[in-house]
Amino acid sequence: MSGSFAPLRQPVFAVLWAATVLGNTGSFMRDVASSWLVTDLSASPAAVAMIQAAGTLPIFLLAIPAGVLSDILDRRKFLIFIQVMLASVSISLMILSHLGLLSVSSLVALTFLGGIGAALMGPTWQSIVPELVEKQDLKSAVALNSLGINIARSIGPATGGFLLAAFGAAVTYGADVLSYIFVIAALLWWRRPQDADDVLSERFTGAFRAGLRYARASRELHVVLIRAVVFFAFASAVWALLPLVARNLLEGDAGFFGILLGAVGAGAIVGALVMPRLRQKLDADQLVLGSVLVTALVMASLALAPPKFIAFVLLLLLGGAWIVALTTLNGTAQAILPNWVRGRALAVYLTVFNGAMAGGSLGWGLIAQELGVPTTLLVGGAGLVIAGLVMHRIKLPIGEADLTASHHWPEPLTIDPVEHDRGPxxxxxxxxxxxxxxxxxxxxxxxxxxxxxxxxxxxxxxxxxxxxxxxxxxxxxxxxxxxxxxxxxxxxxxxxxxxxxxxxxxxxxxxxxxxxxxxxxxxxxxxxxx
Known part of the structure; x- marks a missing residue:
């Protein structure tokens, strides 16, 4: 096994990667059930968009604290705690659904709790990857993680839609609970070495401030963040309104909605596989602009209520465009960040990304309530094209600087030892x-x-x-x-x-x-x- 799949030679990485794919598959099953159930509970576009916002808003609020926690806590124990928390959310959804007690408010609240778990898990999982593979396999491991998420995205929604249509929401949520059991078992099996004591290890508040200082001072990171805000704020319209598109415009059932989401995942897998060839011909700015144009085309086409087969093809295109934009912006952020602040600065990126998704989802839901879904998709697509062309003038950083530590500063001379907390x-x-x-x-x-x-x-x-x-x-x-x-x-x-x-x-x-x-x-x- 070589090349892109070389990290799978490492047993710990292979087991945790497989468990994560299974866990993410369960999460997508849960999400498709929740997104569809809210259309049964309320016909309001704002209520439907609230589910999307409830899942992404916690990541906007908590990504930075989560990035700090991933640096100062035992990551294995922290991940186990998160999985138990997420399993508890799905157990609650399963019980309420079985008893017929689910409401829009309880669904939004539990989705929000699930979003908290996702917020805590994202930076922590990214932080453990360098511990699981050799240094030369790190880039391949990051790519495999992206592939794994999209495998789950292609399988989870379709499976969730099938279970929802055939057996009901309680069974769908129960399947998600089972997935967490496998993830927890894999984490318990992993024997992570204890962190070495470091006299300069950071505490939460100090690490938090250091991360924010870096983000505030990095002009290159600012460019990536503003490009991400603009793209995701406009593109969130299609995600927020997709349940209503499937149900009302395309007259589909829960199974068809799952198939559409599966098409997004399948398109993302294809997009991830062709990305190396695209990078040889296009730079980062051209890749993002291409994603903008394809996403806008999909939004405008869905507004016209096309036949179901055409909608399936459009969602394939959307998945490919989405993964190209996401990978390009995330990869650029990775390339401009030094190791010591990578988790916290990536958490800032996740905060901006999910804040744009959450705010955009709520905004487009309210607009759709006044203008209708088709008009909202057309407005969002047109706005995305205009904003994308304007942002294309603000070039993304190349990210080729050598950010490894130089260690060229001599140690400061002191007469007596200085207490570490003394300052300023x-x-x-x-x-x-x-x-x-x-x-x-x-x-x-x-x-x-x-x-x-x-x-x-x-x-x-x-x-x-x-x-x-x-x-x-x-x-x-x-x-x-x-x-x-x-x-x-x-x-x-x-x-x-x-x-x-x-x-x-x-x-x-x-x-x-x-x-x-x-x-x-x-x-x-x-x-x-x-």
Missing amino acids: VIIQIEYCVSRDSRPDFISALTRLSAERRRDGAYQWGVMEDAADPERITEWFMVESWAEHLRQHHRVSKADADIQAEVLRFHSAAEPPKVTHLLAIEAKHQKAFKP
Whole structure:
């Protein structure tokens, strides 16, 4: 076994991958049952869209905290807890459905709880993949995870629709419960090594702030996020209204709805398989624009209530376009993120993605309630094309920088050991720069400031000596001594290149002088009062 399937040679990865495919299949079965049941309970488009929003809103709210938790908790135990939680949700749905007690409010509430589980699981599962395979197989493992999700997407909805039509919602939810049992068994079987003690390990609040600081300072991440918001906000219309399209426009039953969702999954699998060839001919921006145009075409065509076979083909196209856009945007985000913040920054991406889906679903549901489903799909498709053409001018980052840690900063010199939680800390770097070189130096230093902020600084500035204008001091502040020590391990080779460019303008024979200033603790401040 080689190439794309090489990670399956690792027994732990193979077992957990298979269990995850089974678990995701069960989740899609649950979702198709819930999406269809709400059309029985209410004819309101807003109520139907609320199910979509209830499943994605928790990921919008909790993805970032989930990313932090995945870094500071035992990931295996955390995943087991999440699976038990998700099984409990499906058990509740099964019992209420069997007793005939399901209502729109209870369905939305339990879907929301299921969304919480999905929010907690996403970053955690992504974080364990590097533990399961060799480094050279990591990209293939990520691709296999995407393939597994789409296998589940192609099997789950169709199976769920069949079970729903043949045996009812209680049996469909019960099948989902069984899938979680297999996932929990696989996680119990996995003997994950204990995490090594790390004196610089982050606590929740500090890790949370560090992740947000990075996201706020990364201009490249901002481009990916705004492109994702625009695409998913408009494209969410077809997902929010698809149950009504299947039932009212196409006059199908629950089984047909499952087949349509299965077509999306099948199209996504085909899209994933042809992606390598597409990447050879098209860049990331062209791939996203192509996905925009295909998705808009599908939305407009569904608004015309085509024959069922044509609708099936359209959903195949939608699945292919969706996976191309999703993979391109997610892959770009992965490429621009260093390892130390990958989970948290990807959680920011998931927050934006699911926020756009949740907000878009609610918005399109309300619009459909006033204008009708066909008109809403046409409006959404037209808006997607216009927004896609505008966003095409904002180019996605290439993501070719070397983000591995450079470890080129020397350890700071101190007379006595410094407590890790002591802070804040000011770091000053004194440069000697000629007047002629100053404009270029300031330009390079400004680029360096972004790196300082991404790696942990919450304030940054540059000042000159009034008595000697060629003596320029760069300064930045970090929360604590431990956070500054972490900066030493976060600086990438790409950042080192920027620093080398700044140092070219330093004219003195000695290296720039670096000073570390520590805040005086409150218990000692009274000694300095007059």
